[in-house]
Amino acid sequence: MTAEQPRHPALAATDPELAALVRAEEQLQADTLRLIPSENYVSQAVLEASGTVLQNKYSEGYPGRRYYEGQQNIDLVETLAIERARSLFGVDHANVQPYSGSPANLAVYLAFAEPGDTVMGMALPMGGHLTHGWGVSATGRWFRGVQYGVRQDDGRIDFDQVRELAMKERPKVIFCGGTALPRTIDFAAFGEIAQESGAVLVADVAHIAGLIAGGAHPSPVPYADVISTTTHKTLRGPRGAMLMCREEHAKAVDKAVFPGLQGGPHNQTTAAIAVALKEAALPSFRTYAESVVANAKALAEALLARGFDLVSGGTDNHLILMDLTPKEVPGKVAAKALDRAGIVVNYNTVPYDPRKPFDPSGVRIGTPSLTSRGLGVEHMAQVAEWIDRGVAAAAKGDEEALAAIRAEVAELMAAYPAPGLTV
Numbered sequence: 138m139t140a141e142q143p144r145h146p147a148l149a150a151t152d153p154e155l156a157a158l159v160r161a162e163e164q165l166q167a168d169t170l171r172l173i174p175s176e177n178y179v180s181q182a183v184l185e186a187s188g189t190v191l192q193n194k195y196s197e198g199y200p201g202r203r204y205y206e207g208q209q210n211i212d213l214v215e216t217l218a219i220e221r222a223r224s225l226f227g228v229d230h231a232n233v234q235p236y237s238g239s240p241a242n243l244a245v246y247l248a249f250a251e252p253g254d255t256v257m258g259m260a261l262p263m264g265g266h267l268t269h270g271w272g273v274s275a276t277g278r279w280f281r282g283v284q285y286g287v288r289q290d291d292g293r294i295d296f297d298q299v300r301e302l303a304m305k306e307r308p309k310v311i312f313c314g315g316t317a318l319p320r321t322i323d324f325a326a327f328g329e330i331a332q333e334s335g336a337v338l339v340a341d342v343a344h345i346a347g348l349i350a351g352g353a354h355p356s357p358v359p360y361a362d363v364i365s366t367t368t369h370k371t372l373r374g375p376r377g378a379m380l381m382c383r384e385e386h387a388k389a390v391d392k393a394v395f396p397g398l399q400g401g402p403h404n405q406t407t408a409a410i411a412v413a414l415k416e417a418a419l420p421s422f423r424t425y426a427e428s429v430v431a432n433a434k435a436l437a438e439a440l441l442a443r444g445f446d447l448v449s450g451g452t453d454n455h456l457i458l459m460d461l462t463p464k465e466v467p468g469k470v471a472a473k474a475l476d477r478a479g480i481v482v483n484y485n486t487v488p489y490d491p492r493k494p495f496d497p498s499g500v501r502i503g504t505p506s507l508t509s510r511g512l513g514v515e516h517m518a519q520v521a522e523w524i525d526r527g528v529a530a531a532a533k534g535d536e537e538a539l540a541a542i543r544a545e546v547a548e549l550m551a552a553y554p555a556p557g558l559t560v
C-alpha cells in the first residue's frame with residue numbers, strides 16, 4: 138500500500154502515531170511465524186464486520202426484548218449470529234453476547250452456583266484455565282475451587298481422580314477443557330462423572346471450537362449442559378465468546394449474561410461472530426480444521442525426532458506443549474530467544490513443573506495461525522528445525538544465529554500472505 142493511500146486513511150490523518158503502531162503490528166504479524174495456539178488470523182470479512190457502525194448502538198436485552206429502541210437491524214444481526222451458532226454446533230440455544238471467554242465463564246457460575254459453593258476444574262498448572270476455579274481468579278476466590286490434573290507419567294487426565302474428587306466434593310459445576318491440553322477431551326467420561334455426582338457439566342472449548350466446528354475434534358454437545366467458547370481462537374472470529382446450551386438452561390444462561398453480568402452487547406463483535414460462523418460452516422473450513430491437526434501432528438513428530446520432550450508424547454489437536462528441561466533452557470529464555478528469531482510462542486508451565494509459573498520449564502506452540510496462511514505438513518520439518526536451532530541458540534546466547542533464523546522465517550512467510558493483512 139502506498140503512502141498516499143494508507144490502509145486506514147481517517148485514522149492516519151487523526152492519529153498518525155496510533156496508525157503507525159497498527160501498521161507496525163500488521164507488519165509484525167506478516168513477517169513472523171506465529172505459533173501461539175490461542176491466536177489466529179481472521180479473514181478480511183471478519184475484520185470489516187468488526188469495524189462497523191454497529192458499534193454505535195446500545196442493545197441491552199435480546200432480539201425482540203430490548204430496553205432501547207431502534208433495534209430494527211441489530212435484532213437481525215444478533216439473530217443471524219444465534220441461528221448460525223445453533224446450526225453449526227447443533228445446539229438448542231446460543232448466547233453470543235459475552236464480551237470474552239472469561240466473562241462467559243463467570244456468567245456460567247452466576248447461572249448455576251452461589252458464592253461459596255464448590256466448583257471443580259482442571260488446575261491451571263496442569264493445563265486448565267484461570268476461570269476454572271484457580272485461586273488468583275475471582276472464580277477461585279468467590280467459589281471453593283477443587284482441582285483435578287493429569288497423570289505425571291503420561292500427561293493424560295486421570296479420570297479415576299476426577300470421579301473420586303467429584304463424588305467426595307459434590308461440586309455444583311464441573312469444567313472440562315483447558316488452555317494447554319494437547320489431547321482429545323473425553324466429554325463422554327466427564328458427562329458420566331457429572332451425572333453421577335449431580336454437577337452441571339461445562340465444556341469450555343475455547344481452544345478447540347474451530348476443530349469441533351470443522352469435525353476435527355469430537356463434539357461435547359451430547360454430554361455437556363453448557364458449552365463455553367471464545368470466538369477468536371481456532372474458530373477464527375473476532376475477540377468474543379458464546380455460551381451454548383440445551384433449552385432447559387437457556388433462560389438461566391441468558392439471565393446470567395444480561396442483566397446478571399453485562400450491559401450492552403458489542404454489536405460490531407456480534408456481527409463479526411456471525412460472519413466467522415458463516416465461514417466456519419463452509420467445506421473449506423473442514424479442510425482448515427483437518428490441516429491444523431495434520432500440521433500439529435507432523436510438527437510434533439519432527440520435534441520428537443529432534444529430541445524434544447512433548448507433554449503426553451505428542452498431540453491430537455492443534456497444540457503442543459514442550460518440556461525444555463532436557464534441552465537445559467528455561468521456557469522463558471527459549472520463548473524470548475524464539476521471539477527474536479521471528480517465531481512467536483509463549484512460555485508455559487508443564488504438569489508437575491518444578492519451576493515457578495513466571496519462569497516455567499515449558500513452551501506452548503500450535504498450528505492454527507500458520508495453517509490459516511496455507512503452510513502444510515511439508516513445511517513442518519522446517520519449522521521444527523528453526524525451533525531446534527532457536528532453542529540451541531538461546532542456550533548459547535547466539536544472537537547471530539537468531540537473526541539468521543529470523544531472515545529465513547520472513548522469507549518463507551512472505552510467500553504465504555496472511556488473511557486480513559495487506560503487507
Ligand SMILES: *Cc1c(COP(=O)(O)O)cnc(C)c1O
Nearest residue numbers: 237238239266315316341343344
Ligand atoms: C482463552 C480461554 C479462556 C478465556 O478467554 P478470554 O477471551 O481470554 O477471556 C477461557 N477458557 C479457556 C479454556 C481458554 O482457552
